[in-house]
Structures are given as C-alpha cells and as structure tokens.
Amino acid sequence: MTPTELATRKRNSTATRANLLDAATKHFARQGYDAVSLREIAAEAGVDVSLVSRYFGGKEELFAAVMDGCPGPDRIFEGEHADFGDRISRMLVDEPVVDGKLEVISIMILSASSVVASPIIRRMGEERFFGPFAKWLGGADAAVRAHLAASIMKGVSMDRLIQDDLGLSARERVRYRKRLARVLQSAVSED
Amino acid sequence: MTPTELATRKRNSTATRANLLDAATKHFARQGYDAVSLREIAAEAGVDVSLVSRYFGGKEELFAAVMDGCPGPDRIFEGEHADFGDRISRMLVDEPVVDGKLEVISIMILSASSVVASPIIRRMGEERFFGPFAKWLGGADAAVRAHLAASIMKGVSMDRLIQDDLGLSARERVRYRKRLARVLQSAVSED
DNA sequence: AAGTTTTGTCAACACGTGTTGACATCTTGT
DNA sequence: ACAAGATGTCAACACGTGTTGACAAAACTT
Numbered sequence: 001m002t003p004t005e006l007a008t009r010k011r012n013s014t015a016t017r018a019n020l021l022d023a024a025t026k027h028f029a030r031q032g033y034d035a036v037s038l039r040e041i042a043a044e045a046g047v048d049v050s051l052v053s054r055y056f057g058g059k060e061e062l063f064a065a066v067m068d069g070c071p072g073p074d075r076i077f078e079g080e081h082a083d084f085g086d087r088i089s090r091m092l093v094d095e096p097v098v099d100g101k102l103e104v105i106s107i108m109i110l111s112a113s114s115v116v117a118s119p120i121i122r123r124m125g126e127e128r129f130f131g132p133f134a135k136w137l138g139g140a141d142a143a144v145r146a147h148l149a150a151s152i153m154k155g156v157s158m159d160r161l162i163q164d165d166l167g168l169s170a171r172e173r174v175r176y177r178k179r180l181a182r183v184l185q186s187a188v189s190e191d
Numbered sequence: 192m193t194p195t196e197l198a199t200r201k202r203n204s205t206a207t208r209a210n211l212l213d214a215a216t217k218h219f220a221r222q223g224y225d226a227v228s229l230r231e232i233a234a235e236a237g238v239d240v241s242l243v244s245r246y247f248g249g250k251e252e253l254f255a256a257v258m259d260g261c262p263g264p265d266r267i268f269e270g271e272h273a274d275f276g277d278r279i280s281r282m283l284v285d286e287p288v289v290d291g292k293l294e295v296i297s298i299m300i301l302s303a304s305s306v307v308a309s310p311i312i313r314r315m316g317e318e319r320f321f322g323p324f325a326k327w328l329g330g331a332d333a334a335v336r337a338h339l340a341a342s343i344m345k346g347v348s349m350d351r352l353i354q355d356d357l358g359l360s361a362r363e364r365v366r367y368r369k370r371l372a373r374v375l376q377s378a379v380s381e382d
Numbered sequence: 383a384a385g386t387t388t389t390g391t392c393a394a395c396a397c398g399t400g401t402t403g404a405c406a407t408c409t410t411g412t
Numbered sequence: 413a414c415a416a417g418a419t420g421t422c423a424a425c426a427c428g429t430g431t432t433g434a435c436a437a438a439a440c441t442t
Contacts (some may be wrong), residue, residue, distance in 0.1 A: 009438095009439080010389095010438070010439090011388080011389045011390070011437090011438055011439070012389085013389060013390095016389080031304060031306075032304035034225050034226060034304070035225060035304055035305065035306070037428075037429065037430085038429085038430065038431090039429085039430095040339065040430090047389095047391090048390060048391050048392075049430080049431090050390085050392085050431080050432080050433095051389085051390070051391095052390090052430090052431095053430075053431055053432075054390090055225060058430075058431075059430065059431095092294055099408070108274065108353075109300075109303070109304075110303065110304035111304070112300070112301065112349060112352060112353050113222060113223035113225070113300075113301040113302070113304065114226065115222075115226070118353060118383085121353060122353055122354055122358075125353075126358060127210045130358065137224040140364055141363070143359065144359065144363050144366045144367045144370065145370070147350070147357060147358065147359060147367060148367055148370050148371060148374065150346075150350070151343070151346040151347045151349070151350045152342070152343050152346050152374070153346065154345075154346040154349055154350065155341075155343050155344065155345040155346025155347070155349070156346070157343045158300065158303060158342070158345055158346070159338070159341070159342045159345065161303060162299075162303050162309060162312060162313055162316075164314055166338060167313075167317060167321065167338065168334065168335065168338060171333050172332070172334060175332055176335045176338060176339055179336070179339050179378065180336065180339060182377065183339065183343070183374050183377055183378050185378060186373065186374055187370065187374050189394075191391075200408090200409080201407095201409090202407085202408055202409070202418075202419045202420070203407065203419085204418075204419060204420095207419085207420085216425095228399065228400085229399085229400065229401090230398090230399085230400095238419095238421090239420060239421050240401090240420085241401080241402075241403095241420085241421075242420070242421095243400090243401095244400075244401060244402075244417085245419090247421090249400075249401075250399095250400065250401095287419075308384075311411080330422070383442100384441105384442090385437090385440105385441085385442085386439100386440080386441075386442095387438105387439085387440070388437105388438080388439070388440080389421080389436105389437085389438070389439085390435105390436085390437080390438090391434105391435085391436075391437095392433105392434090392436095393432105393433095393435100394431105394432085394433090394434105395430105395431080395432075395433100396429100396430100396431095397428105397429080397430095398424100398427105398428090398429080399427080399428080399429090400425105400426100400427095401424105401425080401426095402417085402423105402424085402425075403422105403423095403424090403425100404421105404422090404423090404424105405420105405421085405422080405423100406419105406420085406421075406422095407418105407419080407420075407421090408417105408418080408419070408420090409416100409417085409418070409419085410415105410416085410417075410418085411414105411415090411416080411417095411426100412413100412414085412415085
C-alpha cells in the first residue's frame with residue numbers, strides 16, 4: 001500500500017481508525033469517558049458507530065488506545081529544571097486546556113469518576129507519567145516530588161475546565177500564574 | 192409534630208427527605224453526578240425512586256440541594272492562619288476523602304465533567320467556597336491566594352480519589368504531606 | 383473479468399436511565 | 413368512626429446507550 005493509495009482511496013481502514021482515534025481523543029478531553037457516546041465520536045469521524053467495536057473491540061479499549069497515544073511527560077516537561085515552575089505555570093494558565101499537550105491531563109480529570117476508565121488511568125498514569133516524570137526530575141524523593149507537582153497541575157487544570165478564566169480577572173490571573181510558578185518550583189525542588 | 196412523633200411515625204416526609212439527601216450526598220461524593228442513578232440513592236434511603244422527583248423535583252435539583260447542605264469553608268478552614276498548610280495537608284493526606292469535611296470537594300471533582308452539574312458547581316463554588324474562603328484569608332490578593340490554594344486542594348483530593356494511598360509508600364506519604372504543607376502555606380502567604 | 387476479502391452501513395437487540403400518573407396505605411382532623 | 417390529606421409503591425413511558433450480525437459496496441487478487 002503506497003502513500004498515494006493511502007490518500008486517494010475512498011475506503012481506508014488505517015485512515016478511519018486514525019480518524020476515530022482523533023475524534024475520541026478530542027471528545028474524551030472535553031467531556032470525559034462516561035459523558036461521551038460512541039455515536040458522537042463516530043459522527044465526528046464521519047463513519048458508523050459499529051466500526052468502533054470492529055476496530056478497537058469496544059469503548060473501553062478505545063479509551064485505552066487514546067490514553068496510549070497521548071503525549072507523555074517527555075513532550076510536556078522538556079526544558080531546564082530551573083525553569084520548571086515558570087514554564088509549566090504558563091502552560092497551565094495561558095494555553096488551551098482541552099487540546100495540545102494538556103489533553104492527557106484533561107482526560108484523566110474528566111474520566112476519573114468512571115469506574116471503567118479509572119483503572120486504565122491509574123495504570124497508564126503510573127507507567128507513562130509518574131514513572132518517566134520522576135526519572136526526569138531525578139534526585140532524592142523524586143517520586144514524592146513528581147506526585148506533588150502532578151497533583152497541583154491536575155488541580156489547576158480542573159479549575160480551568162470548570163471555568164476557563166479561573167473566575168479571575170486578567171490582572172489577577174497574572175498574579176495567580178506567578179504564584180503558581182513559585183509553588184510548582186518549590187514542589188519539585190530537591191531541598 | 193412532636194419529637195416523639197418524628198421518631199415513631201412509620202411514614203415521615205421530613206425524615207425520608209433527609210435520608211434521601213444523606214444517601215445522595217454519600218453517593219455523589221463517591222461516584223459523581225452522572226455515574227449515580229436515582230435508583231441507587233432511593234434504595235440506600237429505603238424508599239422508592241419516584242419520591243426523589245416528588246420531594247426535590249428531579250435529579251438536578253437534588254444535586255443542588257446536596258451542594259447546599261455540604262459543609263462550607265467555615266467548617267473546613269477553622270483555625271489559625273499560620274497553621275493553614277499543616278492543618279489542611281493533614282486533612283487532605285490522612286483523612287478519608289469521601290466523607291467528612293472533604294465531601295464537598297469530592298463531589299466537585301467527580302461531577303465536574305457533567306454538563307448539568309458543572310454550572311451548579313461553578314455557582315455554588317463561587318458563592319459558598321471561594322468567596323468566604325477569600326474573606327477568611329483576608330489581605331492583598333485574597334481571591335488569587337484562595338483560588339490557588341483551592342486548586343491545589345482539589346488536585347490532591349483527586350489523586351486520592353483515583354488512588355487512595357496516592358501510589359506512595361507510607362514513608363513517602365509523610366514526606367509528601369510535609370512538602371504539601373509548605374506548598375499550601377506558600378500559596379496563601381501574603382508576600 | 384470473476385471471485386474474494388476488506389470496509390462501511392443499517393437495523394435491531396437488551397439494558398439502564400429519569401420522569402410521570404394511577405393506585406394503595408398510613409396519618410390526621412373532625 | 414369516617415372522610416381527607418399526606419406518604420409511599422408500582423408499572424409504564426420515552427429515550428439513549430454499547431454491542432452484534434446481516435447485508436451492500438468498494439478494493440484487491442488471480
């Protein structure tokens with residue numbers, strides 16, 4: 001199957017599979033596991049619902065595939081350790097929270113209440129998030145520092161999901177961000 | 192209606208209303224708005240589902256009533272400002288997260304993804320949480336400091352909801368708590 | 383060009399949901 | 413004691429869900 005065929009074919013299983021995955025990622029990041037119906041996802045991808053079960057096995061496996069494809073901490077935390085607080089606070093407060101690098105956090109937050117998504121989140125979070133994050137941090141108590149920083153990040157993201165402007169004025173938001181930068185840096189600092 | 196009657200009557204509307212409210216609070220704090228069915232709540236209260244609609248009007252109004260009855264920040268933050276970080280960190284890390292004073296936070300977290308519960312949370316959170324919290328804190332930038340501290344509290348609570356032991360050993364958890372205390376105190380400090 | 387496999391659509395299913403109205407039973411006032 | 417109102421149960425409803433199997437059309441193989 002040549003690249004040309006990949007683009008010109010009317011029917012293309014790998015392409016629709018990818019479309020399904022993209023649509024699922026988008027919707028899960030906005031509404032969470034339970035609130036999203038497979039029909040919404042399929043409609044967004046432009047295909048029938050039944051293809052989800054055919055290609056992924058079911059809703060649960062689709063969710064696992066989405067989590068698997070999300071950007072890991074290596075893509076999120078790249079940069080200097082000294083800049084951590086400043087860099088992440090800008091990302092958390094200024095960037096859109098439902099797509100881009102923060103997508104995976106949104107999904108974790110909005111799907112935490114689901115009995116079926118929760119175990120997947122716990123497993124993936126440990127394997128692909130806390131583990132690499134702690135390793136990236138290094139030093140003493142790396143796991144503790146990673147978990148605390150991750151908790152703070154989730155909290156801020158959640159408040160932005162509930163209310164995008166955090167219920168603060170633009171001027172207040174700047175002060176919020178600066179304060180958050182200091183707090184995050186302190187959370188991961190080795191002393 | 193004498194107190195004796197209140198206890199001896201087989202049928203007591205105010206009592207069943209209270210039972211319904213208690214059961215709803217308990218279940219919403221454990222599973223969130225969407226995941227809980229009215230039949231579960233009614234079964235826990237020992238009555239039929241239809242009474243929910245009769246007494247509260249519907250699921251949405253029941254949720255609003257639950258949020259209304261939850262302990263406010265006055266019950267959560269009572270104490271000295273200098274002890275804030277230490278006190279709250281103990282509460283967040285050591286106490287059970289699904290009942291007691293933290294119930295309202297659990298409900299906010301687990302129901303944030305619901306399209307119907309989210310507006311109620313936003314409204315109640317502002318009226319009965321951030322507002323009083325900021326007033327309790329006092330000083331410059333009180334709203335900013337309150338929001339940041341609340342974000343951190345939610346993040347930690349969420350991680351405990353996903354995994355009660357935070358995925359840490361008992362020894363690590365102690366260090367996590369100490370670090371969290373410092374971070375929280377720094378979040379609300381006035382300088 | 384015919385036959386076979388892949389890819390997508392459609393209809394139906396079994397289930398659970400919140401809500402509603404009719405009915406039964408307890409409680410109270412006269 | 414009897415009627416009236418309050419309180420609770422039951423059955424059904426309309427709807428949306430994830431999943432499954434039969435069928436149609438496209439794409440590939442020979």
